[in-house]
Amino acid sequence: MEIETVPSESKPESNPLPPKPKFEPLKAHEMSDGRVQFRKVSVPPHRYSPLKKYWMDIYTPVYEQMKIDIRMNLKARKVELKTRQDTPDISNLQKCADFVQAFMLGFDVPDAIALLRLDELYVESFEIKDVKTLRGEHLSRAIGRLSGKGGKTKFAIENSTKTRIVIADTKIHILGSFANIKIARDSLCSLILGSPAGKVYSKLRQVSARLAERF
Amino acid sequence: MIPSAMANSTETAVESLHHIKSTEPPEWLVPKQELSQAVRAASKLLFSSLKPHCPKSTFDQLLTEGFDAEQIWQQIDLQSQPLLSSLRREVKKFEKHPEEISKFKDGGVGGGEKKKVLEQIETDNVVNDDDDEDDDDMDMDEDEDDEEEEDEEGEEEEKERGTEEESENEGEEKGGIEDKFLKIKELQEYLEEDEAREFGLKKKKTKAESKKEEEDTEEEGDDDEDENEGSVDDDDEAQEEEDGLGLFDGNDEEDEDDLENARYEDFFSRKKNKSSKEKAKSRDMLEEDSGSDDEQDVDKRKNGPSKHEKELDKLRSKIEEMEKANLDPKVWTMRGEVTAAQRQKNSALEVDLDFEHNIRPAPVITEEVTASLEDLIKTRISEGMFDDVQKARTSSSKAPREIKELDESKSKKGLAEVYEEEFVQKTDPASAPLTFSDELKKEASMLFKKLCLKLDALSHFHFTPKPVVEDMSIQTNVPALAMEEVAPMAVSDATMLAPEEVFSGKGDIKEEAELTKAERKRRRANKKRKFKAEAAKRMGKKARQMTTVGNNDEGREG
Numbered sequence: 001m002e003i004e005t006v007p008s009e010s011k012p013e014s015n016p017l018p019p020k021p022k023f024e025p026l027k028a029h030e031m032s033d034g035r036v037q038f039r040k041v042s043v044p045p046h047r048y049s050p051l052k053k054y055w056m057d058i059y060t061p062v063y064e065q066m067k068i069d070i071r072m073n074l075k076a077r078k079v080e081l082k083t084r085q086d087t088p089d090i091s092n093l094q095k096c097a098d099f100v101q102a103f104m105l106g107f108d109v110p111d112a113i114a115l116l117r118l119d120e121l122y123v124e125s126f127e128i129k130d131v132k133t134l135r136g137e138h139l140s141r142a143i144g145r146l147s148g149k150g151g152k153t154k155f156a157i158e159n160s161t162k163t164r165i166v167i168a169d170t171k172i173h174i175l176g177s178f179a180n181i182k183i184a185r186d187s188l189c190s191l192i193l194g195s196p197a198g199k200v201y202s203k204l205r206q207v208s209a210r211l212a213e214r215f
Numbered sequence: 216m217i218p219s220a221m222a223n224s225t226e227t228a229v230e231s232l233h234h235i236k237s238t239e240p241p242e243w244l245v246p247k248q249e250l251s252q253a254v255r256a257a258s259k260l261l262f263s264s265l266k267p268h269c270p271k272s273t274f275d276q277l278l279t280e281g282f283d284a285e286q287i288w289q290q291i292d293l294q295s296q297p298l299l300s301s302l303r304r305e306v307k308k309f310e311k312h313p314e315e316i317s318k319f320k321d322g323g324v325g326g327g328e329k330k331k332v333l334e335q336i337e338t339d340n341v342v343n344d345d346d347d348e349d350d351d352d353m354d355m356d357e358d359e360d361d362e363e364e365e366d367e368e369g370e371e372e373e374k375e376r377g378t379e380e381e382s383e384n385e386g387e388e389k390g391g392i393e394d395k396f397l398k399i400k401e402l403q404e405y406l407e408e409d410e411a412r413e414f415g416l417k418k419k420k421t422k423a424e425s426k427k428e429e430e431d432t433e434e435e436g437d438d439d440e441d442e443n444e445g446s447v448d449d450d451d452e453a454q455e456e457e458d459g460l461g462l463f464d465g466n467d468e469e470d471e472d473d474l475e476n477a478r479y480e481d482f483f484s485r486k487k488n489k490s491s492k493e494k495a496k497s498r499d500m501l502e503e504d505s506g507s508d509d510e511q512d513v514d515k516r517k518n519g520p521s522k523h524e525k526e527l528d529k530l531r532s533k534i535e536e537m538e539k540a541n542l543d544p545k546v547w548t549m550r551g552e553v554t555a556a557q558r559q560k561n562s563a564l565e566v567d568l569d570f571e572h573n574i575r576p577a578p579v580i581t582e583e584v585t586a587s588l589e590d591l592i593k594t595r596i597s598e599g600m601f602d603d604v605q606k607a608r609t610s611s612s613k614a615p616r617e618i619k620e621l622d623e624s625k626s627k628k629g630l631a632e633v634y635e636e637e638f639v640q641k642t643d644p645a646s647a648p649l650t651f652s653d654e655l656k657k658e659a660s661m662l663f664k665k666l667c668l669k670l671d672a673l674s675h676f677h678f679t680p681k682p683v684v685e686d687m688s689i690q691t692n693v694p695a696l697a698m699e700e701v702a703p704m705a706v707s708d709a710t711m712l713a714p715e716e717v718f719s720g721k722g723d724i725k726e727e728a729e730l731t732k733a734e735r736k737r738r739r740a741n742k743k744r745k746f747k748a749e750a751a752k753r754m755g756k757k758a759r760q761m762t763t764v765g766n767n768d769e770g771r772e773g
Contacts, residue, residue, distance in 0.1 A: 114629065121630075201621055
């Protein structure tokens with residue numbers, strides 16, 4: 001960042017003050033003393049091949065719409081993001097980083113792209129053991145309860161609460177707006193604690209109806 | 216004829232008796248006619264001889280012809296039983312008072328003949344004893360078939376003796392006053408003895424006394440002998456009784472019943488005692504308190520109860536009854552709550568119990584009832600007025616609330632699209648894309664229209680297809696709040712596309728016929744250009760795809 005110092009001349013008070021300088025907002029590129037900003041997102045091994053498959057879908061919106069440089073460091077198994085000079089907003093980098101991170105967690109690209117488009121979307125992660133300590137078969141059964149037959153319970157929650165859920169073994173990730181995340185989390189927690197799916201459905205219905213009514 | 220016959224019969228009977236006596240025991244084992252005849256004759260004789268002694272005998276003569284042994288025995292039995300009992304009594308009497316025999320003998324026969332009599336009696340007794348012994352032996356030894364005859368024989372011999380003795384002793388008489396209880400001679404003797412004891416002198420022992428003593432001793436000795444022999448007591452007693460009978464024959468008839476046969480009634484006549492007892496009672500009553508009873512008794516005894524007394528009696532009895540009833544424990548029906556254990560079994564069945572029935576009693580079905588029912592049914596049918604239950608229809612004023620179905624399948628839209636739709640719906644409700652249900656409805660209606668068109672074409676001869684007019688008005692599921700806006704955009708025409716918006720062309724539009732040649736050419740040229748541009752674009756895309764593989768086919772696109 002270059003600071004233009006205005007030489008302060010000691011003039012008599014009869015001289016009016018010089019006009020205030022107009023500073024353009026700082027570009028992302030200029031932030032942090034003109035240094036380039038990086039973000040590095042590590043790629044877990046199970047997401048390696050999907051990354052390869054959907055690379056272009058990831059690359060295109062990031063590079064062209066967000067104006068962030070993106071590349072894959074194969075040796076380090078990381079995705080690196082860098083601001084360009086014509087990056088409009090510094091938050092773009094963060095958004096892209098979140099987008100890539102969401103993909104790495106397990107979300108699909110069309111779902112993760114919502115992060116780029118909307119501001120208020122967040123990803124929340126928690127583990128089953130945070131809710132209730134389960135071991136062995138109980139844990140397996142809890143996971144089964146969460147997803148349901150063919151994933152129908154999970155989809156039901158996703159559709160009714162407008163969120164996306166990823167169940168990765170014992171970790172659960174929820175993508176959506178704050179209120180929706182809360183509802184989804186409550187229903188998932190009740191499922192972990194042992195309530196049957198029907199009960200969860202009825203609650204979901206009530207809540208979603210209430211949500212739909214107000215705006 | 217008869218007495219001679221009788222005398223002959225007696226002789227023959229006696230002969231037969233002797234004959235029987237002479238026969239030896241073994242001969243009795245086999246039934247023989249002559250023996251039986253002899254026995255019958257003998258028994259007849261004995262029977263007739265004994266008859267005067269028994270006052271109650273039913274038969275004058277022993278009937279033997281054509282009669283069974285059993286029957287003959289029964290006849291004898293009839294006579295002998297009362298005879299035997301009386302004889303026993305006499306014998307017992309003589310046992311106790313042996314002096315009487317001698318008295319009678321003295322009275323009748325006299326002193327001189329006494330000894331003879333005594334001797335005879337002794338011999339007779341001895342003979343009788345011997346005979347008795349023989350008889351007894353025979354009785355014991357012989358068979359049952361001959362027992363009757365033997366008994367008859369024994370009895371015959373006894374009766375024979377009895378008759379002999381009776382004939383001897385019939386003349387005697389007895390003293391008038393003396394009886395069992397009061398014997399003056401005994402009294403005299405006792406007094407004399409007492410005096411002698413007092414004075415120390417024993418007075419004269421008269422011959423009679425000595426003889427009496429002898430007789431007593433002899434008789435006692437006889438008695439002892441008899442007793443010691445152990446023969447059947449009945450026979451001995453029978454003898455003594457017969458002796459006594461001979462002596463007493465006249466006495467029984469002469470003596471007064473009161474003295475000899477003194478009974479309870481003589482001493483304790485009930486009538487006399489009754490009166491005495493009643494008097495005692497009355498005295499007691501007076502002493503206690505109830506004088507009325509006495510009076511009543513007295514009156515009763517005097518007149519018979521009067522009306523007033525009768526009524527009073529009734530009252531009294533009633534009062535007594537009631538008092539008694541009051542004292543007794545109450546009948547179970549009057550006792551308040553009674554359980555089954557406190558009353559007799561089945562006692563509740565006998566009583567008419569009254570309790571409240573809370574149920575309406577079942578109607579008694581009579582012909583009238585059924586007739587009335589049938590009339591009612593008929594009238595109802597004719598009128599058509601049935602009591603059918605009408606279904607209450609729920610008023611459909613409310614629109615059916617749309618239930619949001621939980622979609623359990625993976626959403627095809629991405630999350631971004633979802634939020635996009637949501638946003639759009641918030642800001643611009645009209646332009647919101649159709650919901651799932653609306654799309655389904657649209658599709659369904661389209662299908663149906665096509666089907667109808669085909670069917671109409673098939674069914675009408677002059678079929679004119681209706682012009683397809685797309686006038687579907689889509690009702691979007693818009694939140695109520697949007698409808699309540701002042702200028703509801705959903706209703707306004709602003710949402711509807713204007714004709715110029717529908718029309719995607721430029722400038723004037725002319726019909727095909729109106730076009731000039733130059734304009735037609737221009738149109739064709741434009742079409743061609745468009746087509747070419749599109750084709751080029753398509754080829755460019757393909758080329759890009761091909762470059763990844765690594766194809767050098769630029770020449771083809773040309």
